Amino acid sequence: GENVEQHPSTLSVQEGDSAVIKCTYSDSxxxxxxxYKQELGKRPQLIIDIxxxxxxxxxxxxxxxxxxxxxxxxxxITETQPEDSAxxxxxxxxxxxxxxxxxxxxxxxxxx
Amino acid sequence: EPEVTQTPSHQVTQMGQxxxxxxxxxxxxxxxxxxxxxxxxxxxxxxxxxxxxxSEKSEIFDDQFSxxxxxxxxxxxxxxxxxxxxxxxxxxxxxxxxxEQFFGPGTRLxxx
Numbered sequence: 001g002e003n004v005e006q007h008p009s010t011l012s013v014q015e016g017d018s019a020v021i022k023c024t025y026s027d028s029x030x031x032x033x034x035x036y037k038q039e040l041g042k043r044p045q046l047i048i049d050i051x052x053x054x055x056x057x058x059x060x061x062x063x064x065x066x067x068x069x070x071x072x073x074x075x076x077i078t079e080t081q082p083e084d085s086a087x088x089x090x091x092x093x094x095x096x097x098x099x100x101x102x103x104x105x106x107x108x109x110x111x112x
Numbered sequence: 113e114p115e116v117t118q119t120p121s122h123q124v125t126q127m128g129q130x131x132x133x134x135x136x137x138x139x140x141x142x143x144x145x146x147x148x149x150x151x152x153x154x155x156x157x158x159x160x161x162x163x164x165x166x167s168e169k170s171e172i173f174d175d176q177f178s179x180x181x182x183x184x185x186x187x188x189x190x191x192x193x194x195x196x197x198x199x200x201x202x203x204x205x206x207x208x209x210x211x212e213q214f215f216g217p218g219t220r221l222x223x224x
Binding site for chain 2: 032034043044045046049051089091093097098099100101102103104105
């Protein structure tokens, strides 16, 4: 099965700084790469996703970059705000299945 | 905007008891999922359901678990004889076509 690693496990930044979280995966057949944000006690919510035919996607302060050769993709948050504080999960999905494999999560703390 | 709903939000039960967790997926969605998340850990896939039958299941989804779509709106997860280690947050998710899954708010199951 897919082996997914996320780094770092915890990330602490000052408001206004940028944050980058990296996700590596093992299955070269993976073709869908989403990032979820989960606030404490809440549901995971999709914040951005990318498919294997695209290298980068941006949505306001959030971007995702994909390197299929190296089998990793990263979440970039610019101009961080305290409300960005949450746990972020990557969940790549292999082709032929609709079952994502979640990473262990990265706890992002944005200090005001 | 339509959302996945789940009831109850919190269920407390004694070890060995049966529990049924309920979900109402988004009305025009066709694929349904159950996940669990042990406190502080990653989200783990349990089972997927399409066209009134299980399409995929994980090793966690053993004979103690079952799913059902008893009518046109509800999707249930039954645990026949709960164990302490079943204590977790259980998320239902649904999708129509494509990759994006929409998660419910979760049911926190506590087994005493």
